[in-house]
Amino acid sequence: MNDGSPPRAAAPQVDDTGRSADGVLADLLAQRYSCRGFLPQSVPQATITRILELAQRTASWCNAQPWQVVITSGAATDRFRDAIYRHATSNPADADIPFPREYRGACLARRRECGFQLYDSVGIKRGDREASGRQGLENFRLFGAPHVAIITSDEALGVYGAVDCGAYVSNFMLAARSLGVATIAQAALASQSKFVRSHFGIGDDRLVVCGISFGYEDTAHPANGFRTRRAAVAEAVTWVDS
Template sequence: MELAELLRTRYSYRAFRPDPVPADIVDEVFRLAQATPSWCNTQPWQVHLLSGEATIRFGEELGEHVLSGAGEVVYLGVPAYTGVHAERRRESGYGLYAALGIAREDRAARAVQMLRNFSSSGAPHTAVVTSDRALGTYGAVDCGAYVGTLMLAARSAGLGVIAQGAVAMRSDFVRRWLGLGDDRLIVCAFSFGFADDADPVNRFRTTRADLDAVVHRVDS
């Protein structure tokens, strides 16, 4: 698949078939992602790949932790969205609920859907990406580039994938669960597998800003 087609057809999958991805395909996806450029070639990303029972247990226990209200919520430097960023966030959320037939006043159904942000959304594999905290902003930026490359690599292999920044909001829990020290910065998780195309949630699409809204041309 050409890069242009990958970029046009990639989107966040939120429903998956339960069958696992063959190990050789998983390895090839991660091998391709290793080509991601990084600051001074530091390659700061470390990945904990969960499969099978580990994926299920991680999602269930993290969901229980969120519902309990225990632990500190990490906002990753973004405690609130304002302006156009808030508008885009609302559009995405309303579009998702509309695709699922969830009314705005149906708080119970919205809560159930919210919890899926902390689980694998039914995917057979979840990966947690961390960076060395000492590398600061550039470590996180490099990991973001890595996740973007990984998503395209997964798409090229016929897989669906969704990045889950919400998991990093419970970084203390994730570090304990994986046995990591405080020196590891939880960047995000992403879940992947074969998409369930019959599920209406996978028909939901977000919009993109016009080019003139983001590219500011300076000619002289």
């Protein structure tokens, strides 16, 4: 029964060690970053399976769970890496899902800042388009990762299926981080959707949303030495109280 008093704040959930659930999540969010230099060491099958089990809990519209995932390991990763690199260096983009029409305002500023951080970390001078182009092609080498996950969605669900897959990608990366595995989500791989679909025998009823290269990070790689900033809540949220 509501007696008119204000609701009490919910007590934070804690684990067996006394750590709050939101604290654990905050740590994982802070630790996750886009890894651009991996060690060749493979991730154990049991660890990959656990990542997939955790990511499978992702919420989706009407519980449709539209994601389907192709995971490579070993020689299969190397075959894909070599094949898509050759293809991407001699063919234009062919994405299932249109790329952004333009970046503007704060989005453009953040994109530039991220790019400058990356280029500075690997010694690329601003304006050196040849060097920055070579760095961009490292996407198709999977940054040396021993595994890649190709994320696809049901074509009939359109943009909303892709939105659900975006949530899956986020949870996949957090689950991986919780198990000591580094990741990078790559729209670049989706820029060659037709090739990816052909390489893996994926049906035309699936949209290639993105890839996730993953493995163990090379902490000595200079591209792993920077972190991007996040905007303050006030920049993203409008409160409506009355």
